[in-house]
Amino acid sequence: MANLKSLLVPLLFLLSSSLQAFAIDAGEFGVEIGDFGGQTVAGKVYAVDKNTLYVRGFKFNVRDADAFFWAGKENVPSTSGEIVRYPAEPKTPDPQKLPVLNDVAFILKLPHGLTIKSLKSLAVWDKTKLKSLGSIVIPENLVVPEPRVLPEFSRIAHGLRSGNVTILDAKTFLIPDLHYDGTGPDAYFLVGNGSKPHGNGVKVPNEHGSLNVLHGYNGETIVIQLPQPLTVYNIEWLVMWCIKYNHNFGYVRIPKDLNVPPALEQNKTGVFKAEPATSNPNKVEVQVQERKENGSAIQQSTFATVIMCLVAVLFSMR
Ligand SMILES: *[C@@H]1O[C@H](CO)[C@@H](O)[C@H](O)[C@H]1NC(C)=O
Numbered sequence: 440m441a442n443l444k445s446l447l448v449p450l451l452f453l454l455s456s457s458l459q460a461f462a463i464d465a466g467e468f469g470v471e472i473g474d475f476g477g478q479t480v481a482g483k484v485y486a487v488d489k490n491t492l493y494v495r496g497f498k499f500n501v502r503d504a505d506a507f508f509w510a511g512k513e514n515v516p517s518t519s520g521e522i523v524r525y526p527a528e529p530k531t532p533d534p535q536k537l538p539v540l541n542d543v544a545f546i547l548k549l550p551h552g553l554t555i556k557s558l559k560s561l562a563v564w565d566k567t568k569l570k571s572l573g574s575i576v577i578p579e580n581l582v583v584p585e586p587r588v589l590p591e592f593s594r595i596a597h598g599l600r601s602g603n604v605t606i607l608d609a610k611t612f613l614i615p616d617l618h619y620d621g622t623g624p625d626a627y628f629l630v631g632n633g634s635k636p637h638g639n640g641v642k643v644p645n646e647h648g649s650l651n652v653l654h655g656y657n658g659e660t661i662v663i664q665l666p667q668p669l670t671v672y673n674i675e676w677l678v679m680w681c682i683k684y685n686h687n688f689g690y691v692r693i694p695k696d697l698n699v700p701p702a703l704e705q706n707k708t709g710v711f712k713a714e715p716a717t718s719n720p721n722k723v724e725v726q727v728q729e730r731k732e733n734g735s736a737i738q739q740s741t742f743a744t745v746i747m748c749l750v751a752v753l754f755s756m757r
């Protein structure tokens with residue numbers, strides 16, 4: 440009996456820690472899908488969101504091959520695949536052959552509506568020799584990260600209210616339809632730990648990246664980002680709080696069971712303004728004020744996610 444018990448304790452511990460690893464944190468680069476791990480093609484592939492991959496430590500060493508990334512509907516790559524363009528932000532109308540690459544990291548965007556879950560394999564495919572130069576199988580039980588919709592801010596004081604808050608990625612919140620009367624003398628967004636918000640949280644810069652006292656909001660949709668090194672995995676609430684008067688204006692809880700896209704970019708904050716629906720109801724004009732331009736493909740990918748979520752939110756508000 441004693442032996443059984445002594446076995447059971449570490450077993451339970453292992454089980455709970457592996458469960459936790461499963462439930463929490465998509466990781467810095469997303470959920471790992473697989474590793475090419477070959478002589479010709481090497482590198483790890485991660486799922487960032489439903490149609491975005493991140494590839495790290497990638498190597499390809501065949502010169503002038505008629506080779507392309509290839510999205511396959513079967514475990515074993517075949518001619519019935521589709522080219523996944525590299526680089527993801529193409530400068531040419533036609534897909535370019537994969538050049539020799541040594542230890543590089545980049546994103547890949549799946550073409551027209553393909554999702555990671557709809558694929559069985561990702562390969563580097565030689566279109567002339569009709570053969571795979573290296574491939575990974577996409578596990579059926581893969582849990583792909585996705586933005587998470589939370590409730591709205593609780594309505595406690597100063598006319599604070601909002602639409603449902605969305606966690607876009609591990610550092611980024613989209614707050615639609617935000618209202619606040621702007622009269623709190625020392626009000627900030629704060630994040631922190633514990634069962635209830637309190638004044639000892641960490642200040643989160645506003646949508647312009649500023650730590651000034653918050654001004655009023657009148658239905659704007661804003662995007663704010665957690666300061667380094669915080670992510671949504673190590674906070675328990677987001678509050679609008681007046682530090683001088685220790686006053687909670689309203690807050691949202693951050694759930695523990697998150698699997699949101701990794702924050703592969705850091706400077707996407709801004710105000711979004713929807714054009715009045717009068718001119719063309721199907722066209723949503725979006726204006727973003729960016730603090731800092733960084734043309735990397737990763738940033739554009741998250742930017743696209745921001746836009747897509749915004750459009751979804753705007754439509755759900757109609
Ligand atoms: C907004 O949040 C509420 C409460 O969590 C939820 O019931 C509702 O479905 C959410 N709305 C959307 C559009 O997700």
Ligand SMILES: *[C@@H]1O[C@H](CO)[C@@H](O)[C@H](O)[C@H]1NC(C)=O
Nearest residue numbers: 630631632640641669673674
């Ligand atoms: C909350 O606690 C975690 C670990 O327990 C810590 O890493 C994190 O920095 C804390 N968050 C804040 C905002 O203090």
Ligand SMILES: *[C@@H]1O[C@H](CO)[C@@H](O)[C@H](O)[C@H]1NC(C)=O
Nearest residue numbers: 703704732733734735737738
């Ligand atoms: C843009 O982002 C990439 C990846 O995060 C980084 O390596 C690069 O230094 C950034 N460039 C600028 C101009 O900030």
Ligand SMILES: CC(=O)N[C@H]1CO[C@H](CO)[C@@H](O)[C@@H]1O
Nearest residue numbers: 664665666667705706731733
């Ligand atoms: C707030 C924030 O995370 N800013 C980052 C913006 O990007 C630069 C590099 O591109 C970082 O140094 C900053 O920390």
